[in-house]
């Protein structure tokens with residue numbers, strides 16, 4: 467896993483126009499869930515377009531350790547033979563979650579309602595991230611958790627079967643916490659209910675229904691009430707994973723900030739709970755078009771084209787944050803090239819991602835010549851009005867793939883190259899990122 471590898475520094479230099487039609491790897495959130503639910507179905511599921519990144523491979527390894535058979539076919543499709551809900555086996559080894567918060571928190575949910583005990587470990591980044599947000603509801607359901615100080619990994623979780631169904635109102639807008647409770651509810655008698663005051667990505671709800679779980683979503687007084695009936699039997703599925711909108715954001719923002727560019731990313735998931743970035747970029751004046759809209763495996767998909775645009779700073783509506791939570795680092799970069807100031811607030815969750823994404827981006831952006839003001843819950847960026855940044859220095863990616871890719875994109879319109887101290891983390895979500903950018907870009911002589 468990435469935490470054992472030595473750093474891989476790489477410099478990104480000013481580029482000529484970016485152009486081309488590309489695809490990005492499969493959606494990370496959907497890939498994790500497709501492995502987990504297939505592993506709990508009775509029979510063989512087939513998954514096409516699975517993201518073969520380190521985070522998803524950590525999920526695959528954990529599901530294998532708990533009894534599922536998971537194989538990659540010669541055609542690139544994956545097959546999973548599930549153990550059935552309630553059938554997870556005691557893992558013989560610790561579960562190494564690498565850099566992946568989603569793997570950790572969702573798998574804790576699965577283990578919580580089985581009579582098994584699992585020990586979760588992770589890399590230095592994951593070991594700093596808060597786990598109490600899932601420990602709290604899972605303990606109410608009966609799980610017994612021994613955790614490191616501050617609610618961090620390593621932790622040991624002993625599940626309870628039968629677990630206790632709960633009604634849980636999310637105190638933080640987190641799809642991972644929501645999903646952990648719903649997945650625990652899958653093997654819990656009766657109805658487990660999650661109340662979501664602020665909507666977050668709904669891939670778990672869509673896919674659980676697709677696998678045949680009895681799950682309903684109702685909006686009551688502006689809050690989403692999600693009810694799942696437990697002790698479900700899941701039927702195996704054929705899943706086609708769409709391209710990841712969070713990965714597509716990097717080549718598309720690169721096209722917006724590098725003069726003369728036009729880039730199309732085909733087959734991108736455009737689920738409204740994930741598409742906030744594209745809405746915000748349009749508000750900033752970006753030329754972005756969705757074409758060929760269609761539905762793939764219960765998820766909306768489109769081809770997205772972005773052309774170089776004169777961007778204007780805006781106040782980003784904080785209520786859009788959950789639908790673009792992983793896209794703020796690259797939005798900060800877009801804002802650094804806009805005319806005027808962009809104000810982004812309501813982003814305290816960014817401080818507990820793979821790195822403190824507000825602090826890491828503020829530090830790196832300043833180092834390459836951008837004008838930024840760090841706020842406790844966000845960032846104010848004063849843009850260049852389209853002029854290149856200075857670049858010419860090394861920035862730290864801090865075990866955070868999205869930071870590494872954001873600064874790589876900034877380098878494409880900087881006077882002197884931007885060196886990223888470690889591009890290794892990119893392998894967690896977008897292993898072919900550098901090749902794809904090279905394919906699109908024409909170096910300036």
Ligand SMILES: O=C(O)C1=C[C@@H](OP(=O)(O)O)[C@@H](O)[C@H](O)C1
Nearest residue numbers: 495568639640641642643791792
């Ligand atoms: O459920 C998911 O797949 C994810 C939820 C989000 O995390 P939070 O639930 O912590 O907001 C997001 O940042 C992460 O990349 C993936």
Ligand SMILES: C=C(OP(=O)(O)O)C(=O)O
Nearest residue numbers: 565566567568569792819
């Ligand atoms: C926050 C992220 O992932 P995770 O929480 O799964 O580590 C991300 O991919 O940006």
